[in-house]
Amino acid sequence: MPSSAATGGSELVWPPPPYSSASAIVGGTVTGHHILQIDGYSYTKEKLPHGKLKYSRMFNVGDHQWHLRYYPNGQGSANADYISVYLGLDAAAAGHAKEQPMKARATFSLLDRAGKPVPSYTLDAGMHDFAKCPKKYLFMRSNGYDGVLFFIKVMIGSKTKANQEDELVIAQHLLVAADRYGMERLKLLCEEKVVEYIDRGSVATLMALAEQHHCQALKEACFRFLESKETLNAVMATDGFLHLMQSCPSLVKDLVFRVADRHFQ
Numbered sequence: 001m002p003s004s005a006a007t008g009g010s011e012l013v014w015p016p017p018p019y020s021s022a023s024a025i026v027g028g029t030v031t032g033h034h035i036l037q038i039d040g041y042s043y044t045k046e047k048l049p050h051g052k053l054k055y056s057r058m059f060n061v062g063d064h065q066w067h068l069r070y071y072p073n074g075q076g077s078a079n080a081d082y083i084s085v086y087l088g089l090d091a092a093a094a095g096h097a098k099e100q101p102m103k104a105r106a107t108f109s110l111l112d113r114a115g116k117p118v119p120s121y122t123l124d125a126g127m128h129d130f131a132k133c134p135k136k137y138l139f140m141r142s143n144g145y146d147g148v149l150f151f152i153k154v155m156i157g158s159k160t161k162a163n164q165e166d167e168l169v170i171a172q173h174l175l176v177a178a179d180r181y182g183m184e185r186l187k188l189l190c191e192e193k194v195v196e197y198i199d200r201g202s203v204a205t206l207m208a209l210a211e212q213h214h215c216q217a218l219k220e221a222c223f224r225f226l227e228s229k230e231t232l233n234a235v236m237a238t239d240g241f242l243h244l245m246q247s248c249p250s251l252v253k254d255l256v257f258r259v260a261d262r263h264f265q
Helices: 041-047 091-096 164-180 184-195 203-212 216-225 229-236 239-247 249-263
Strands: 009-012 024-026 029-038 059-061 064-071 082-089 103-111 117-129 135-140 148-156
Touching (some): 164 184, 203 216, 203 249, 216 249, 229 239
Antiparallel strands (some): 029 148, 103 148
16 A cells, blocks of 8 residues: 555534545556545435535645535536535636646545445546536435435546555545444445455555454454564564554554464464
8 A cells, every 4th residue: 555545534514523635646646535424414405405505625636625515405406306516626726727637537436324335326427627617426316314425536647447556545445434434334345355455565554454443354364464474574674564563562462472372382
């Protein structure tokens, strides 16, 4: 996992809580992942008629500031049966980009109350020039749940397919969000996905992730990966392991006991 990767998100709640955002740089293409949690969806639908909106906080991708506009009853009367979500570039950034197109690719995914991705609610409109205008996405309204969770991926660059590192970043971000919002099914799915990417470069970071978000299966998989003395020695020489020792000393202690018990039986 690249060292620049971090999770980000925002919530539309009443009142809104604090939250943070960040971006990930992968393979020369700038990719940011933002999570928008809407608590009290039915309340926002009742209080905000069509044409009325709420803004998310700004988030950074590729040194540009972005925001989301959320219309619970659509942006206009023609969209009254939909949730309208716009992804826009900050006005100042858009002004700087007028002489040169600011093209990016955005993918919106909607998760249901059980934390399962809804295939028909995953929208990817391809490359779009955000310097000219924001991009609009429409989602059919539903009365089946009161919380709405959007996962937004913004990619600046020519690459159209995420590589393995990018997929790992997405899985980690979703795991953190699933743990935060109590979506156990989604958390387990993400945990299974993250296990596939354990290697010498990622294992220390993933052990910390497992410890912080109570992912026992992921932690056990990391321990098994480190059973080899050669692998353990290589990982212990990394900066990631040094950070793990500082941030999760009890986890490192457990690892030492596991290794000692295995090799001195």
